[in-house]
Amino acid sequence: MIELGVNIDHVATLRQARRTWEPDPVWAAVEAHLGGADGITVHLREDRRHINDSDVRKLRELTQVKLNLEMGATDEMVGIACALKPEMAMLVPEGRNEVTTEGGLDVLSQEARLKEVIARLADAGIMTSVFIDADVAQIEAAARIGARVCEVHTGPYAHAFHDAGRDVESPAVVAELAKVATAGEAIRALGMRFNAGHALNYYNVQPIARLPGVRELHIGHAIVSRSVFTGLRAAVGEMKRLMREAAGSVR
Numbered sequence: 001m002i003e004l005g006v007n008i009d010h011v012a013t014l015r016q017a018r019r020t021w022e023p024d025p026v027w028a029a030v031e032a033h034l035g036g037a038d039g040i041t042v043h044l045r046e047d048r049r050h051i052n053d054s055d056v057r058k059l060r061e062l063t064q065v066k067l068n069l070e071m072g073a074t075d076e077m078v079g080i081a082c083a084l085k086p087e088m089a090m091l092v093p094e095g096r097n098e099v100t101t102e103g104g105l106d107v108l109s110q111e112a113r114l115k116e117v118i119a120r121l122a123d124a125g126i127m128t129s130v131f132i133d134a135d136v137a138q139i140e141a142a143a144r145i146g147a148r149v150c151e152v153h154t155g156p157y158a159h160a161f162h163d164a165g166r167d168v169e170s171p172a173v174v175a176e177l178a179k180v181a182t183a184g185e186a187i188r189a190l191g192m193r194f195n196a197g198h199a200l201n202y203y204n205v206q207p208i209a210r211l212p213g214v215r216e217l218h219i220g221h222a223i224v225s226r227s228v229f230t231g232l233r234a235a236v237g238e239m240k241r242l243m244r245e246a247a248g249s250v251r
C-alpha cells in the first residue's frame with residue numbers, strides 16, 4: 001500500500017515568522033497522524049530557518065510517528081541523526097540562498113564521501129534515502145554507495161504540470177512523468193525502495209501515485225497550505241484519499 005509522509009517544515013516556517021512557540025510542529029505531527037499520515041518528514045536545514053534541533057528532539061520523544069529526517073551530508077547532521085535515530089534519513093543537497101531544494105543530490109561526484117556517511121547512519125540503525133533527479137546514472141551510483149531508498153525529485157514533473165495548465169496529456173507532462181517512471185523501474189531493479197516527492201499537490205499527485213511500485217510520497221507545502229483553510233487532519237485525509245484512489249486503480 002502506498003504511504004504518505006507529511007512534511008511539516010512549513011508549520012515551523014509560520015512559527016518562525018514571529019519567532020514564537022506556535023504553531024507547534026509536534027501538534028502538527030499528531031494531527032497529521034490522525035488524518036492518516038504514515039510518517040512525518042522534516043528538513044533540519046543548516047540555517048535552521050524553520051525546523052530546529054528542539055523540534056526534532058521533541059518529535060522523536062513525544063510522538064510515535066515514523067520520522068524521515070531530511071539533511072545535508074555534513075558531519076554535524078550525521079551526528080544529530082545518529083543521536084536521534086529517525087526511521088529514515090534522507091540526504092539532500094542544500095543551498096543557503098535557495099527557497100526550497102532546487103535539484104537532486106549529485107551522488108556521482110561524491111560517491112566515496114556519501115558511502116561513508118551512509119555507513120555511519122547504517123551503524124546507528126538508520127535506513128538512508130537519497131533525494132535524486134530521475135537520472136539512471138545517479139540511481140546506479142546510489143546503489144553503489146549503499147542507499148536503501150531513492151526519493152525521485154518530482155519538481156520538474158510538477159512544474160511541467162503547472163505550466164501546461166494541469167493538462168496531464170501535454171507532451172511536457174507525459175515526458176516528465178515517463179522520466180520518473182523509468183527512474184522508479186531502475187531503482188526497483190537495483191533492489192532499492194522507490195519513493196517520490198517535491199512540489200506534489202492535490203492536482204498532480206495521482207499520476208505519480210499510480211506508478212508501479214512507488215512506496216512513499218513525501219508531500220509538505222501543498223498540505224500545509226490547504227490546512228490553513230481546512231485544518232491539517234482534513235488536508236492530510238484528502239491527500240491520502242487521492243493517493244489511495246490512484247494506487248487502487250493499478251494495484
Ligand SMILES: CC(=O)[C@@H](O)[C@H](O)COP(=O)(O)O
Pocket residue numbers: 007009010043045070092099100101131197198199220
Ligand atoms: C527534499 C525536498 O524535496 C523538500 O522536502 C525540501 O528539502 C523541503 O525543505 P524546505 O521545506 O525547506 O523546502
Ligand SMILES: NCC(=O)COP(=O)(O)O
Pocket residue numbers: 007041151197198199200218219220221222
Ligand atoms: N521530500 C519532499 C518533501 O518532503 C515535501 O516537499 P514539498 O511538498 O514541500 O515540495
